[in-house]
Amino acid sequence: MTTVAHEKLSMAQALNRALRDAMTDDPSVVLFGEDIGALGGVFRITDGLTAAFGESRCFDTPLAESGIVGMAVGMAMNGMRPVVEMQFDAFAYPAFEQIISHVAKMRNRTRGRVGLPMVIRVPYAGGIGGVEHHCDSSEAYYAHTPGLQVVAPATPSDAYTLLRAAIESPDPVVFLEPKKLYWSKEEVEFPSRAAGIGTAVIRREGTDATLIAYGPSVPVALEAAAVAAQEGRSLQVVDLRSIVPFDDATVCAAVRSTGRAVVITESSGFAGVSAEIVARVTERCFTSLAAPVRRVTGMDIPYPPPKLEHFQLPGVDRVLDAVDDLSWEQ
Amino acid sequence: MTPDSRRLLPSATPVSLIDPEGRAVENSPYPAPDDATLLRSLGKLITARRLNDQAYALVRQGRLAVYPSSHGQEACQVAAAQVLDAQDWLFPTYRDTVAAVGKGVDPVEALSLLKGDWHCGYDPYEHRVAPHATPLATQLPHAVGVAHAARLRGEPTVVMAMCGDGGTSEGDFHEALNFAAVFQAPVVFFVQNNEYAISVPLARQTAAPSLAHKGIGYGVPGERVDGNDMAALLAVLGTAVDRARNGEGPQLIEAHTYRMQAHTNADDATRYRDDADVAAWVHRDPITRLRTYLTARGVLTDQAGAAFTAEAEKVATHLRDGLNRDIEPNPEDLFAYVYASPTPQLREQSAVIADELSREGAR
Ligand SMILES: Cc1ncc(C[n+]2csc(CCOP(=O)(O)OP(=O)(O)O)c2C)c(N)n1
Ligand SMILES: [Mg+2]
Numbered sequence: 001m002t003t004v005a006h007e008k009l010s011m012a013q014a015l016n017r018a019l020r021d022a023m024t025d026d027p028s029v030v031l032f033g034e035d036i037g038a039l040g041g042v043f044r045i046t047d048g049l050t051a052a053f054g055e056s057r058c059f060d061t062p063l064a065e066s067g068i069v070g071m072a073v074g075m076a077m078n079g080m081r082p083v084v085e086m087q088f089d090a091f092a093y094p095a096f097e098q099i100i101s102h103v104a105k106m107r108n109r110t111r112g113r114v115g116l117p118m119v120i121r122v123p124y125a126g127g128i129g130g131v132e133h134h135c136d137s138s139e140a141y142y143a144h145t146p147g148l149q150v151v152a153p154a155t156p157s158d159a160y161t162l163l164r165a166a167i168e169s170p171d172p173v174v175f176l177e178p179k180k181l182y183w184s185k186e187e188v189e190f191p192s193r194a195a196g197i198g199t200a201v202i203r204r205e206g207t208d209a210t211l212i213a214y215g216p217s218v219p220v221a222l223e224a225a226a227v228a229a230q231e232g233r234s235l236q237v238v239d240l241r242s243i244v245p246f247d248d249a250t251v252c253a254a255v256r257s258t259g260r261a262v263v264i265t266e267s268s269g270f271a272g273v274s275a276e277i278v279a280r281v282t283e284r285c286f287t288s289l290a291a292p293v294r295r296v297t298g299m300d301i302p303y304p305p306p307k308l309e310h311f312q313l314p315g316v317d318r319v320l321d322a323v324d325d326l327s328w329e330q
Numbered sequence: 331m332t333p334d335s336r337r338l339l340p341s342a343t344p345v346s347l348i349d350p351e352g353r354a355v356e357n358s359p360y361p362a363p364d365d366a367t368l369l370r371s372l373g374k375l376i377t378a379r380r381l382n383d384q385a386y387a388l389v390r391q392g393r394l395a396v397y398p399s400s401h402g403q404e405a406c407q408v409a410a411a412q413v414l415d416a417q418d419w420l421f422p423t424y425r426d427t428v429a430a431v432g433k434g435v436d437p438v439e440a441l442s443l444l445k446g447d448w449h450c451g452y453d454p455y456e457h458r459v460a461p462h463a464t465p466l467a468t469q470l471p472h473a474v475g476v477a478h479a480a481r482l483r484g485e486p487t488v489v490m491a492m493c494g495d496g497g498t499s500e501g502d503f504h505e506a507l508n509f510a511a512v513f514q515a516p517v518v519f520f521v522q523n524n525e526y527a528i529s530v531p532l533a534r535q536t537a538a539p540s541l542a543h544k545g546i547g548y549g550v551p552g553e554r555v556d557g558n559d560m561a562a563l564l565a566v567l568g569t570a571v572d573r574a575r576n577g578e579g580p581q582l583i584e585a586h587t588y589r590m591q592a593h594t595n596a597d598d599a600t601r602y603r604d605d606a607d608v609a610a611w612v613h614r615d616p617i618t619r620l621r622t623y624l625t626a627r628g629v630l631t632d633q634a635g636a637a638f639t640a641e642a643e644k645v646a647t648h649l650r651d652g653l654n655r656d657i658e659p660n661p662e663d664l665f666a667y668v669y670a671s672p673t674p675q676l677r678e679q680s681a682v683i684a685d686e687l688s689r690e691g692a693r
Binding site for chain 2 (some may be wrong): 290
């Protein structure tokens with residue numbers, strides 16, 4: 001009989017705990033990246049892991065993201081489960097060719113003979129007053145590439161369970177960690193309930209309209225729903241957690257139950273994940289919809305400098321305005 | 331310069347053990363491989379040439395989409411595989427089909443990519459041969475990862491990582507050498523400098539004194555070798571593999587050779603080089619050279635020569651038969667290997683194609 005324990009953890013601590021537990025359970029799990037050893041990573045996600053597991057299990061590499069991801073491919077080919085850290089979203093771009101041409105395609109290329117059980121951790125998105133190149137929402141690039149799984153937790157509990165699931169997955173995972181949620185805290189239950197990759201969750205029940213969000217925009221959706229409740233409107237909130245695979249079943253059941261939906265993403269709207277969600281929901285739920293599905297997204301601009309970033313971030317007011325627009329007069 | 335950094339520099343001229351006339355080179359720093367080894371190599375070279383030319387012919391017959399031939403570079407191809415043990419890995423480029431075959435891959439499976447049946451036709455784990463890499467130099471960091479994983483587990487595996495002269499200009503070449511050096515990964519980086527990257531000559535790739543000189547910037551010993559000299563290749567690559575296995579870290583070997591044919595059959599080499607340049611390399615042919623050497627030493631008998639030709643014919647027939655056999659492609663395969671198990675969306679899309687096919691059948 002395992003006893004259930006609760007611990008109040010920030011998302012950063014939950015991620016650290018997931019790495020530690022995975023390394024304890026499986027000696028083939030190895031961590032590497034830039035400044036993740038002695039420093040514990042610029043966000044301290046790997047804090048203490050080199051001390052606990054030794055330099056061969058958690059180590060710093062030369063500064064070269066393509067080399068980091070490329071070396072992870074080779075190690076995954078040869079019996080390891082590498083978990084690599086990209087220091088910031090925009091600094092993963094040098095690794096783009098490795099991710100697109102090899103990480104995503106190796107299993108398919110080899111008819112399933114060479115799978116790549118590896119995780120690429122990316123601190124991502126904005127809202128922290130970061131300067132240029134530190135706040136990109138890069139999920140669409142990865143989500144557009146068959147062969148990758150793309151997840152983005154919104155809570156410490158999900159951060160823990162999704163990272164454990166990502167490390168155990170036989171396929172590569174791009175693990176997007178919303179930077180602005182690193183310090184958000186929650187009671188995390190151990191042993192944890194398994195949040196599988198590919199499953200969305202209803203974060204808040206509601207009957208009038210459905211807000212669909214993931215990662216950094218989930219707290220915005222929840223706050224908007226709380227405000228709307230005071231105004232007498234019942235909003236349901238779906239947290240996707242996993243962008244790829246996409247949980248059509250949960251999302252569509254939710255939208256059908258309310259007949260109205262707003263998709264919220266921090267990333268630019270054009271050709272983004274939000275556009276995909278609107279298309280999927282519209283194709284599948286058209287006859288249940290009382291209004292066109294609306295989007296609240298970042299503008300189609302390069303991520304702004306810190307003093308202007310609040311214009312870019314989807315906020316509660318914009319979400320509520322979009323909700324107001326959902327043809328209520330009918 | 332410290333003695334240590336001198337150790338990293340290649341020899342002033344490429345290492346050579348047998349000259350283009352087939353005579354032993356005096357006072358080489360490397361001992362020549364024994365006659366029995368070289369005789370075996372000759373057999374492999376003859377088969378390699380036959381494979382190259384058979385594959386080229388099969389393009390003209392429409393059985394292969396394209397073939398980047400290693401005609402003229404066979405000594406590099408044979409040596410790269412011959413110096414490895416079964417536990418070692420080979421990372422080939424699109425031009426290194428013959429090296430992959432040398433490591434044990436079935437030539438028909440090795441050419442699946444170019445036949446168009448599937449991207450990689452062989453099981454990389456069976457003979458420890460990675461899939462042919464098409465994006466230049468991107469396979470080199472993988473080689474470092476395979477080597478580093480083996481080293482962490484205490485396995486004596488060595489990895490042979492191949493690329494061309496053009497590939498050395500890519501960022502991943504730099505990153506892989508740097509990572510291998512920092513982690514002392516047992517990798518032999520083997521560059522076949524055939525003087526061209528499609529149409530672009532070596533002078534446009536680098537201003538370095540040689541490609542092997544690039545090693546010193548990473549702390550990796552570099553060596554240059556005559557890439558049409560089978561004996562020198564076995565000696566230099568064999569030494570590099572031994573050193574890597576003994577924990578001395580990565581090595582960078584540059585073989586000076588020449589691409590005797592166009593980049594692929596789809597290329598027109600007359601637009602960027604003269605026939606006279608190509609002709610000058612004919613008398614440096616690796617097979618003629620080794621044959622002359624072994625004949626002069628009385629090692630190559632008519633009988634052995636005939637056996638080599640027969641073996642090469644057998645392999646060519648196997649290749650022809652294999653490539654002439656049409657495999658009915660299964661569209662379900664398109665969805666089966668994207669992930670370990672297909673996503674719900676891929677299952678839906680697979681069903682769409684199955685439905686299209688069943689309606690076609692019903693028509
Ligand atoms: C990243 C990348 N850029 C461009 C190409 C197209 N390409 C294929 S082969 C080739 C030339 C490579 O020359 P080299 O490395 O010398 O090898 P060789 O073909 O001579 O064996 C080019 C440019 C490619 N495959 N990958
Ligand atoms: Mg070349």
